[in-house]
Amino acid sequence: MRVRAWRRHMVPYLLIAPAIVYLALFFAYPMYEGLVLAVYDEDAVLPVRAEPTLDSAEVAEIPQGGALLILDRQSQAMIDDDGATDLLTEQWFRVSGTGDTGAAVDGWVSEARIRVRSEDAAGNPLAGTVRPRLGQSADPLTDVHAEPNDRSGVVGRLEQRAPVEITEVAVLEVWFLVRPADDPGEAAGWAPSRYLQVFDDGERGRVHRGTAGEFTTAFIERMVDDRFFGPALRTTLLIMALLIPLQLVLALVMALVIHARIRLSSGFLYVFALPIGMSDLAVGILFFSIFTGNGLLNSVLDGLGIIDGPFAFLTAETTNWIIFAIVLAELWRATSIVMVILVAGLQAIPDETLEAAELFGAGYWQRVRHIMLPLLRPSIQVALILRTILAFQVFAVVIALSGGDVVTVLANESFRQYYDLRNDNVASAYALFILLLSIASAVFYLRSVRAESEVRPT
Amino acid sequence: MAEIRLEHVTKSFGDKVAVHDASLTIADREFLVLLGPSGCGKTTLLRAIAGLGMADSGRIAIGGRDVTYLPPGRRQISMVFQSYAIFPHMTVRDNIGFGLLMNKVDKAEISRRVNSAAELLHIEDLLDRRPSAMSGGQRQRVAVARALAMEAKVLLMDEPLSNLDALLRLEMRAELKRLLADVEATTVYVTHDQIEALSMGDRVAVMRDGEIQQCDAPNTVYESPSNRFVGSFIGNPPMNFLDGTIRRSNGGVVAAVAHHEFSPAAEVRPLIEGLRGDRVTLGIRAENMETLTDPGPDTVPARVEVVEPLGAQNLLTVQVGGRLMKVSTHPTLPVAVGDGLHIRFPADQIRWIDPATDKVLYTR
């Protein structure tokens, strides 16, 4: 390859910019999101505050779902509404009338203290009367505040049933002073209603939703505790253990056949490479058509008189047959790509090198063992990494052959968590697990090969 | 005892005949060079001897054993490849010992032979290194050592020096010649480089279009080519060829070339008289003509067209009766383009060629 000499201008960066932006947007960012989904619960805890305002200090954090004792309530101007649905609100009215001292009073009173007597056409309150308080000990007077909340100064007091004009309406959110129910020693703090669920008695409740995220292993624990996790992992590893050695041997044979440059070699290469472009789902169905009750295999076995009547290969009682069919399907589908990698590796070995070995007395299998295999080592390494990573993703073949229940694999569980159970976090935890296994196996292959070559003198 | 005998060996690739009816006997311990332009079939013939490309027909016998269709590993031969074909994943020691290991030679003997081959090539200190970091010259030595360690009766070499740069090639050529003189093997050496061929071979077989044109000692091939092709292929500059007409006059025969008559030497005369047509071609090497500033009794006038000083000699392109030819002169002879010269053709240096067959009529 001829490469232009180093240039100071930005042309190459401009050329790769679209690809980088695209991959960042649709590869790196989702990858990061996936990681976050698996280990980060974005509404895990609710901070509670010293005062019922968002700018006051946090005094404690209560985890999502935590039981609460409600100590007090207060209304506060509505904090920015982020589409919260279940908030508890309260209206305050700005009223003007005559106070208990006979002076004119103008200020704010909670809707709980005012009975609206008249409204305009749009339903806005215009005038009302102060509600009487029930009970002997109750204060017969109602405080009028300077601002629409309890904490502001009292500007005057109204007699019960005093008529007032309503000049302004404010909608406030209720805040609660809460303390964790199971831990009375914990400091109490204020939290707005939208994050809480208040029980009927008005004295207890629970944290409905947190506002602060928290790293958590909860999703990973749920994945590990899932009853399908063990079987899925075991089956995935079993399929790999059976498949990869078989695949390597078959791919090597195919590559050697192509490399022998027999007549029609390019035709054979085309046929051998056919499965590379094939959909895993289609191949799953293809092997289903062979192994199903009235499929090809039974028809042939029956025709040869080996069995008498169809044998059910793909049932819950014959999971070994299902796994066998999956391995066979994957062997059929994914060996070709290993073959292409190996053929490319063989083509990189000069003819004279093999001829030299032959001339110096190496028979065919000796040439394979002493010359081709050692020189194919990098290709084999790449093929192994690729195949192992892909083997962790076996998915559609499994569904096509087993329905996804009887025999399950990791990718299928990720799909099930997302699709059937609607649990993005656990689904992402599975995805993350697959990613970690892939990276670990790649590192393992790279390491083991390097370690071996370090032993030899260079 | 490893005489190599080729009988009517023919090999084609599809429609293309690479080697046609080659027959040749290479004596035990002889050093034979197969020389020819690229595509002449010399490598194909070597590979047929090696067994790397089986002949279509004919017979190849080594030491009296018919090996025509024997796999290469069973022919008891050894070879140095053009690209050296060093096994890149093995140390030099394993490379040299590979053939012995494959032939189940015991360990002590392998180690002895590997060491002595390495010593011979002065690569003892490379034995435990990998070829990847080695220079072309070092690899070449490994390839030769690997071939020699086999101690085979037949040693084949396929353009072993062609991948070296010019200086190294010169050095290696001499060293190989010294080395192979001590090796008791029949050697077949393929090259397209005539200097290599002439300087190294006991005999040189010149090939063209799949056929062996001539197989003789280097001097003979040079002095006395068997046909026009050999004369033109060997030697730098190639032999000059002048087309002439035969004139038969009372009791004698002469060839007329550009108003000048050449009389054949006595031993050639009957052969020319026997020619059927009246055309003949004269061949003469550039260094075999005498260049004179003054006309003599049997000189031909010529005009200098190009002067190429080459150091030890000047190479002139001169025009003789409308034909161009190359003449070498001593650098002290003062000539310039456009000068007139007089050239004398010694009768014993003229090769007479039948234009119908391109064969030289008389060879010593």
Add this chain to the structure above:
Amino acid sequence: MSSTAPADPPAQADAPATLPPLDSPEVVEMHRRMRRRAGRGRRLTYVAAVLIAAWILLPIYFVFSMAFTTQETVRSYPKNVLPFIPFSADTMQFFLESEGVLRGLWNSIVVAVITLVLSTVISIPAGYAIARYLFRGRDLFRLSVLAVRAFPIVVLSIPLAVLFLRAGVFDSVYSLALMHTALALPTSILVISSVFASVPYELEEAGQVFGATPFQSFRYIVVPLVLPGIAASGLFSFVLSWNEVFAAAVLTIDNRTLPALVLTSLSYSPDAFQFAGSFFLMVPSIVFMFFIRRYLFNMWGQVSK
């Protein structure tokens, strides 16, 4: 005289054994036997080649004949596999008339075409940059593209689904095409860069020496030479998108592509439906393999470099 080509070489005195004449029956017979033995490995290779070809082709043949037969034949047992399964368009007709199939086919085509165009358009400049310029970060870029290629689709699909849902572009063929482009891009970039690298830069320089602008020499010299390779990489993107099932099933609900439709209906669809579906899923890849066979090693062989 020269010793060229003696017709019948005289037996040399020091030859250890004299061989019988070349045309004697024993020599002819021995040569015939030896040639047969030398060709034994070659014949074994042919046997292996034919066996492997059968292993690849027979299942394809079977499922294709299942896709073009009557539904009775699909249900029947035992089937008479040889010589032929009766041909009929019945299964295919049933499949195409099933609900959602034509729409799924159309969706698949739309997604695959968008993927092809988008990935090619983005890959051409990036591939050209890798092949032609030496710039800081070039190796890093190449390596990350290589690494990205091996990433599991599963890992990408679920967060993307969540993100698309959040952005309100969920269940759309266009957002699925965006995802498929991300999957196709790494391979596409590497293949196109190897295609550009195979056109010597001297050709472009020669164009410029003879008076073309850099763009003209790209347009008239490089483009015609790389067009087949770029077409191959585009086909690759098309087939990748056509086949992709995990992301398609995760990212769509009503706008199913064909594989997503077949996958999610596996548990209740009749066999005939599945077989015909698998036929449709396979056909593009067979065509694709035919057109890209020259580029097979560009695409997958050079992974190791």
